[in-house]
Amino acid sequence: MMSNKLKVSPPVVTDGSAAQLRGGRRGLRLPWYGFSFSMPILIWQLVFFVFPLAFLVAISFWVVRNFRMVPAFEWLNWNYMLSRGFFWDAYAHTLAMAAGAAVLISVVALPCAYTIAFKFRESVKQLIVLLLITPFFTSYLVRTYSWQVFLSDNGILNAALGQFGLEPLAMLNTAFATYVGYFTLCLPLVVLLQLFSLMYIDRSLIEAAHNLGCGRMRTVFLVVVPSARIGIVVAALFCFILTFGDFVSPLYLGGGQPPTLSTLITDTTKSGQQWPRAAVIATMMIVTLLITAFAAVRFAYRRRA
Amino acid sequence: MNEHRLINLVLRSYVVLVFVFIFTPIAGSVVFSFNIDRFPSLPLGGFSLHWYETIAADPAVWQAFKNSLMVGVVVSLVSTVLGFTAAYTDFRYQFFGKSIYMALALLPPTIPVVIMGLAMLAFLSRVGLSGEIYAVMISHVVMCAPFAMAVIRMRLAQMDPNIEAAAWNLGANQWKAMRFVILPFTAPSIFAALFVTMAVSFDEFAVAWFVSGLNETVPVRILNTLQGQVSPTINAIGTIVFITTMTLVILAQLLLMRRHKPATA
Amino acid sequence: MKKSIDLSRRTFIKTSSILAGTAALSSFLPMRSFAAAEKELVILAWAGHAEPDIVADFERQYGVKVRAKYYTGGDNMLGLISQSPPGTFDLILSDAEYVQQLNAAEYIERLDPADYPFDDFYPEFQHFPGHWKGDELYSVLIRFGFLGIAYNTLLVPETKVRSYSAFWDESLKGKVGHFDWHLPNLGQISLANGNTRPYDIDASHWQSVKQKMMTLRPQIGGFFDYGGTFSSLKNGQIHAMCGIGDWITGVLQRSGAPLKTVVPEEGGLQWTESYCIAKNAHSPELAKKFIQYITSPEGQVKSAKMAAYPALIPNKRGWELLNKTDPAEAKRQGMVLGQHNVMDDIRAGRIKYRELPVQQSLEDWNDFWSEYKGA
Numbered sequence: 001m002m003s004n005k006l007k008v009s010p011p012v013v014t015d016g017s018a019a020q021l022r023g024g025r026r027g028l029r030l031p032w033y034g035f036s037f038s039m040p041i042l043i044w045q046l047v048f049f050v051f052p053l054a055f056l057v058a059i060s061f062w063v064v065r066n067f068r069m070v071p072a073f074e075w076l077n078w079n080y081m082l083s084r085g086f087f088w089d090a091y092a093h094t095l096a097m098a099a100g101a102a103v104l105i106s107v108v109a110l111p112c113a114y115t116i117a118f119k120f121r122e123s124v125k126q127l128i129v130l131l132l133i134t135p136f137f138t139s140y141l142v143r144t145y146s147w148q149v150f151l152s153d154n155g156i157l158n159a160a161l162g163q164f165g166l167e168p169l170a171m172l173n174t175a176f177a178t179y180v181g182y183f184t185l186c187l188p189l190v191v192l193l194q195l196f197s198l199m200y201i202d203r204s205l206i207e208a209a210h211n212l213g214c215g216r217m218r219t220v221f222l223v224v225v226p227s228a229r230i231g232i233v234v235a236a237l238f239c240f241i242l243t244f245g246d247f248v249s250p251l252y253l254g255g256g257q258p259p260t261l262s263t264l265i266t267d268t269t270k271s272g273q274q275w276p277r278a279a280v281i282a283t284m285m286i287v288t289l290l291i292t293a294f295a296a297v298r299f300a301y302r303r304r305a
Numbered sequence: 306m307n308e309h310r311l312i313n314l315v316l317r318s319y320v321v322l323v324f325v326f327i328f329t330p331i332a333g334s335v336v337f338s339f340n341i342d343r344f345p346s347l348p349l350g351g352f353s354l355h356w357y358e359t360i361a362a363d364p365a366v367w368q369a370f371k372n373s374l375m376v377g378v379v380v381s382l383v384s385t386v387l388g389f390t391a392a393y394t395d396f397r398y399q400f401f402g403k404s405i406y407m408a409l410a411l412l413p414p415t416i417p418v419v420i421m422g423l424a425m426l427a428f429l430s431r432v433g434l435s436g437e438i439y440a441v442m443i444s445h446v447v448m449c450a451p452f453a454m455a456v457i458r459m460r461l462a463q464m465d466p467n468i469e470a471a472a473w474n475l476g477a478n479q480w481k482a483m484r485f486v487i488l489p490f491t492a493p494s495i496f497a498a499l500f501v502t503m504a505v506s507f508d509e510f511a512v513a514w515f516v517s518g519l520n521e522t523v524p525v526r527i528l529n530t531l532q533g534q535v536s537p538t539i540n541a542i543g544t545i546v547f548i549t550t551m552t553l554v555i556l557a558q559l560l561l562m563r564r565h566k567p568a569t570a
Numbered sequence: 571m572k573k574s575i576d577l578s579r580r581t582f583i584k585t586s587s588i589l590a591g592t593a594a595l596s597s598f599l600p601m602r603s604f605a606a607a608e609k610e611l612v613i614l615a616w617a618g619h620a621e622p623d624i625v626a627d628f629e630r631q632y633g634v635k636v637r638a639k640y641y642t643g644g645d646n647m648l649g650l651i652s653q654s655p656p657g658t659f660d661l662i663l664s665d666a667e668y669v670q671q672l673n674a675a676e677y678i679e680r681l682d683p684a685d686y687p688f689d690d691f692y693p694e695f696q697h698f699p700g701h702w703k704g705d706e707l708y709s710v711l712i713r714f715g716f717l718g719i720a721y722n723t724l725l726v727p728e729t730k731v732r733s734y735s736a737f738w739d740e741s742l743k744g745k746v747g748h749f750d751w752h753l754p755n756l757g758q759i760s761l762a763n764g765n766t767r768p769y770d771i772d773a774s775h776w777q778s779v780k781q782k783m784m785t786l787r788p789q790i791g792g793f794f795d796y797g798g799t800f801s802s803l804k805n806g807q808i809h810a811m812c813g814i815g816d817w818i819t820g821v822l823q824r825s826g827a828p829l830k831t832v833v834p835e836e837g838g839l840q841w842t843e844s845y846c847i848a849k850n851a852h853s854p855e856l857a858k859k860f861i862q863y864i865t866s867p868e869g870q871v872k873s874a875k876m877a878a879y880p881a882l883i884p885n886k887r888g889w890e891l892l893n894k895t896d897p898a899e900a901k902r903q904g905m906v907l908g909q910h911n912v913m914d915d916i917r918a919g920r921i922k923y924r925e926l927p928v929q930q931s932l933e934d935w936n937d938f939w940s941e942y943k944g945a
Contacts (some may be wrong), residue, residue: 010895030321033479033480034394034398037390037393037394037397037471038390038391038394038398038406039390039398040386040387041387041388041390041391041394041409041410041450041454042390042406042409042410044387044446044447044450045409045410045447045450048425048428048444048446048447049409049413049447050409051428052424052425052427052429053416053420053424054429054523055422055424055428055431056420056424056427056428059427064672066675067648067671067674067675068652069652084937084940086937086940086941086943086944088927089944090944092942093944096897106462108323109320109323111316112319112323114316114322115316115317115319115320116320118315119313119316126562128320130554130555130558131324132327133554133558134331134551134554135327135328136332137504137505137507137550137551137553137554138331138508138543138546138547138550138551139508139510139524139527139543139546139547140508140510141510141524141526141527141528141539141543142330142334142539142540142542142543142546142547143330143331143538144330145334145531145535145540145543146329146330146331146333146334146540147330148334148801148805149333149337149345149805150329150330150333152805152806152807153805153806153807154805154806154807155805156333156345160461163547170744172802172807173791173802173807175793183326184327184330185373187323187326187327188327191323195406216312220677225475240365241415241417244417245336245416245417245418245419245420246417247419247511251795251798252531252798254792254796254797255747255791255792255793255794255802256750256792256793256798256943257790257792257793257943258795258943258944258945259793259940259944262417262419264940265419265420265423266473267936267939267940267943268751268936268940269645269646269649270645270936270939271651271931271932271933271935271936271937272645272648272671272932272933273645273648273649274424274933275427275649278423279423279427282419282420282423282424284622285420286416286420289415289416289417293415299559343804343825409911426653427653430652430653430654431657433655435653435654435655436653436654436655436658464774518639518654518658519612519637519638519639519658529617529640530797531797532642532795532796532797533617533618533640533642533796533797533819533878534618534797534800534878535798535800535801535804536619
C-alpha cells in the first residue's frame, strides 16, 4: 500500500509550472516554510530509526569479553555465524516458510478480494472493509493463544472432530499450526491491499473483455489480475516481510521447531551474551528483506511489455 | 444465468469462510474470557467473571493500562504531526533525493519487530533512555508515523493542488493557506491518523517488550503472561483491548466517512 | 449531525491535550528518583518472585513498595542488566551457574556472610560453589529443586519413567517436549549416558552425548519456553518433558492436573536460585533486608510454597516451620523431617548440580543445541 503510493504520487503532485510559480514567489527568502514541513520526519527517522539500525550493524563487529560487549572492528562474528550449518538451515527454513506464506495467503486471499470488489453492494463493501480492519487492531498474541486452544490434541477442533467419530489430528506444534498463525497475522491485510487495487480497476476494461468474447476465467487472469498487479505484489511483499520476522507463530503454535531466524536471534544470546552474533543474524535479515522488497517493487512497477 | 448465480453463491460462501477463519480466534478469546476453565475445551465449562476479577484486582494490570494510555496518546499526537508534515511534503514538493526521503518515512513497518526491538534497545540504552516510558514512546513514533503519513497522504491525493495556489493568488501567505485550506481539508484524515496510530501503539508488544524496562504496557503484560504463567487472564485483557481499539477504529472510520460528503474546504 | 461531530472533536482536542500534558509532565520525572531510595525495592527475577504471596508481608513490615522485572532465562537476565542504566535493579535473583558470570561482568556487590543465617542452612548449602570467591560471599542461595522426568501420570505408566530411556519409548513418539535451554537437557542426556559428573566430560564423552541426543530428535514434539512448557503439559499436548522438574509439574499438580516429576535411576539435576545485590543499587539496605526476610524460616516457607512455582529450601528451621504449618506440602515435596527426604537423595549422590560445561565452552553446547533443534 505504501510503496504503492510512493510511486503513484508524482502525477498527483503539482505539475512543473505550478512548482516554478511557487519557487518564484519565495524568491530570495530562505524556504523556512518548506523546511518546517520536510525536516521533522527526516530528523526523527534519521535519529531514531536509521541510527539505531546502523548501530545494530556496527555491533555485529564488536566482541564479547567477560560477558560484556566491547567496541571493536572484527569480522569474527560474521565468520562465525556464516560458517554455521544451523544458521543456513534456519535461514533456508525461514525463507521457505515466508515465501510459502506469501504465495499461499495471496492465493487464498485473491478470490475473496475479487468477490468483495465485484460482487457486493457499496454499503456491504464498506462494512466488509471495516470488518477487515478489526483483526488488524486486536492483539495478535491473544489470537495466537486462542488458536492454541482450538488446535491442541485435546482442543476444540479435535473435540468437534470426535463428535463425528473422527480420529484426533496432530495440529499444534506442527508447520500447519505455524501457517494458521501466519494466516491470522496476514490474511486480513492481504485481502485489504488486494481489494484496494481491485476496486480501482477500470470496469470498462472488464466489459470490453466480455464483449470481445473473453470467458470469465480468462477475463480474471488476463485482465483483472494484471491490472491489479501492483496491489497483489505489494500485498504478497507485506506478507513476506511480516512472516519472515514473526517469532510468535513459530514459537507458540509451531512448537519452536525447526528454529526460524527470529528464534535463532534469542538462542544466540544464550551462549554468554553473544549480542554481536545476534546482530549478524539481524543484519542478514534486514539485507534479505531489503533485497526482496526492492525486487518486488521493481517487479510490480515494471512496464508491461 | 443459473451458472452465474451458482458461481456467485460459491464465491460469497468463500468470503464467509475466510471471515469465519479471521474471526474464530477473536470470538474464541472473548468466549474463553468468560469461561471458568483454565484450558477450555468442548464442552465449554461454566460462565465466570473470574478472569476479569483477577485482572481488576491486579495493580500491575492497571498500571499497564495507564502506561499504554499514556504512550498511546503521546505517540498518536507526535506521529500524526510527523506524518502530516511528511505527507504534505510529498504532496507539494519535488526535490532531489525525494525517493530516499520517502523511503525513510515509510520503511519502519518493514523491519521485523524483533530487529527493531534489538536495535532500539541497543541504541536507547547507550543514550540512557532504555527502561524509561519515553523509550517506548520514541520507538512507537518511529513505527506509527508511516501509518499516519499514509492515511493523510491518501486524503491529500483527493485535493486539487490548484486550490492552494488559488489561495495564494487571493493574497494568503503560505502559513495562512495551510491554516485555512490544507488543514481543514485534511482534518478528517488527521483525526483518523490519531486513532489509527494510537491503536497500532496500543497493540505493539515486541519492541515495547525490549525497551520498556519496568514500565509494562498492556501488550507487554500479555506477552509476559504468555511467557510465564499462562492464564486465561490473557483473554480478559485481550477482550478489553479489543473493545478499546475497536472503539478507536470505528471513530476513525466515522470521521473518514465524512470525506465522502462534499469537501468542506 | 455536523454540529455534534464538531463538538466531540473539540472535546477530543481538549481531552487529548490535557492527557498529553499530564503524560509529558509525568514522563519528565525520572523513573527512579533518588528520593525513592530505600523506599522502593526493584527485583530482577524469574516470574513470580515479587507477587503478593511472597512480598506482601515484606512491604507491610517496612512500609515499602516492591517492583519487579521478570526475565525468561539467565541470558535474558544478563541482557536486561547490561541494557539497563546502572542502578535500575536492587536485587537480582540468579540461577546459581550465572552468579559467576554476574560477578565476572561486575554487576554484583560483595556481601557480608554475617548478615545471613547460614548456620541454619544444611551444611551442603553453606558454601555453595560459585557463590564464594575464596572467603568472599557474592550470593545467597534461597531455594532449589530437582530436574528429572516430568510426565503425565494418566498417559504414561510410572513403571516406564524409572529411566531416561523412557524418552525413547515408541509410544511417546512426538509427545516428548524440551524446555528450550541446552543446559538441563544436555545434562540429563549426559546422566543417561552414565557420566557421573554430567557437565565435566571430555571430548569423547561429549561426542557420545551429542550422538545420543540426536537419536532422541524424532521423538520430540516441540521446544518450549516457560509458558509454552506449562500449557503444552497442561493441555495434554506433551506427555513427557525433558529438562524440567517439580517447579513446573508442582504448579500443575496444585491445579489438579495429572502431572509429576520423578528422579530416574540415572539420577537427577539440581537447579538453584540465589539472590545477589546489584552494584549501584538505589536501595542496598532494603535489598539486604529482603534477603534476610526470604531466608528467615517464615520467608523460606513462603518460598517453598510460592504460587508461581514451588521449591525446596536450604534452611533447616524453614523445614521445621513448613512441617508444622503445612505438613501436606512438606510431604509432597519430600521435605519431611525424620524420614527419607530430599536431603537423603542429595547425600546418596543421586543429584548433580546443574552447571556450565567444564571442558567445553558454553558456545559449543549452545551451537549443538541450535543444530539439534534444526535437525
